[in-house]
Amino acid sequence: KHIESGDFTWSSPSNIALVKYWGKKQDQIPENPSISFTLDYCKTTTKLSFSEKENKENFSFDVFLDNEKKDDFKPKIETFFKRVERYLPFLKNYHFKIETSNSFPHSSGIASSASGMSALALCLMSIEKVLVNDDLKINFIQKASFLARLGSGSACRSLEGDLVVWGEHEDVVGSSDLFGVKYPFEVHENFKNYQDTILLVDKGEKQVSSTVGHNLMHGHPFAQQRFEQANKNLKDIKNILKSGDLDAFIGLVESEALTLHAMMMTSMPYFILMKPNTLQIINKIWAFRESTGSKVCFTLDAGANVHVLYPENEAESVLKFIKSELVTFCQKGEYIIDKIGFGAKLL
Numbered sequence: 001k002h003i004e005s006g007d008f009t010w011s012s013p014s015n016i017a018l019v020k021y022w023g024k025k026q027d028q029i030p031e032n033p034s035i036s037f038t039l040d041y042c043k044t045t046t047k048l049s050f051s052e053k054e055n056k057e058n059f060s061f062d063v064f065l066d067n068e069k070k071d072d073f074k075p076k077i078e079t080f081f082k083r084v085e086r087y088l089p090f091l092k093n094y095h096f097k098i099e100t101s102n103s104f105p106h107s108s109g110i111a112s113s114a115s116g117m118s119a120l121a122l123c124l125m126s127i128e129k130v131l132v133n134d135d136l137k138i139n140f141i142q143k144a145s146f147l148a149r150l151g152s153g154s155a156c157r158s159l160e161g162d163l164v165v166w167g168e169h170e171d172v173v174g175s176s177d178l179f180g181v182k183y184p185f186e187v188h189e190n191f192k193n194y195q196d197t198i199l200l201v202d203k204g205e206k207q208v209s210s211t212v213g214h215n216l217m218h219g220h221p222f223a224q225q226r227f228e229q230a231n232k233n234l235k236d237i238k239n240i241l242k243s244g245d246l247d248a249f250i251g252l253v254e255s256e257a258l259t260l261h262a263m264m265m266t267s268m269p270y271f272i273l274m275k276p277n278t279l280q281i282i283n284k285i286w287a288f289r290e291s292t293g294s295k296v297c298f299t300l301d302a303g304a305n306v307h308v309l310y311p312e313n314e315a316e317s318v319l320k321f322i323k324s325e326l327v328t329f330c331q332k333g334e335y336i337i338d339k340i341g342f343g344a345k346l347l
């Protein structure tokens with residue numbers, strides 16, 4: 001089918017890994033499988049407008065963030081377009097206007113690459129779907145996840161919810177290195193509506209880009225053990241999610257977070273991405289758990305911010321604790337109350 005112009009708008013959420021992806025091979029293939037909670041509030045909304053152009057030799061697009069032209073986003077998108085062109089043969093036929101906004105403050109230290117790249121991949125797939133004019137031949141979400149992966153690895157876990165696995169694992173039927181799949185097994189009701197309050201400890205630019213970070217795993221002295229451990233943790237979390245064993249969940253999730261940072265501390269060159277306030281928060285969470293029996297725990301991305309995870313039935317008490325004891329360690333006292341969500345939406 002031929003189409004001259006049009007537009008599509010998708011919103012796509014961020015996600016937080018429980019078993020972390022850290023280390024990749026050629027073509028954005030992960031060294032180990034990972035699993036994440038899809039978030040609800042933290043998301044990117046992208047409107048992609050397209051119009052046919054004369055010259056079909058180059059990519060042509062403009063990017064706007066909150067209505068402001070953002071030429072510094074262009075190289076990343078150009079790279080993405082080059083990688084996905086083989087799978088979206090129409091890319092050079094159109095001029096694109098990409099208008100994007102995030103629900104969370106930019107420069108909050110929250111990576112917008114997962115939500116941003118998945119939203120863009122979905123908009124492109126909406127065009128592809130019109131052009132091929134045959135819903136049956138493409139698994140829409142699967143191909144969108146495949147494309148999102150080529151933009152930013154973890155982006156392939158943002159399209160669906162509430163739990164997504166990316167990376168081949170023998171215990172997860174249908175799992176693939178090429179795209180994320182909705183977690184296919186039973187999940188205990190303890191995890192229903194799980195809460196994630198994100199404490200913004202350091203809102204600055206990322207000290208280590210994830211591209212640099214993943215590369216640090218090449219020739220890393222502990223790489224093989226780490227990849228084996230991630231495989232084992234994915235196997236173990238399957239039982240934990242089924243049984244609802246929150247103590248085991250805490251142990252696995254916190255260990256994954258600290259291991260991610262340990263990998264960065266033991267690579268060459270080495271980095272410490274936690275800040276003193278990150279450690280203050282972790283110690284406060286441990287003390288609170290010790291004194292109250294709460295099942296609150298933390299996880300980290302490749303930065304200083306802390307994701308505080310807790311079951312829905314503790315929402316009130318943990319928020320009270322966060323406000324009275326943890327907010328003082330946040331930059332300008334800022335934090336974002338979020339919870340598990342269910343994936344991207346066509347608007």
Ligand code: PMV
Binds near residue numbers: 211
């Ligand atoms: O998607 P990337 O290349 O930005 O890598 C993200 C890696 C972590 O966020 C640190 C872990 C993960 O699995 O999301």
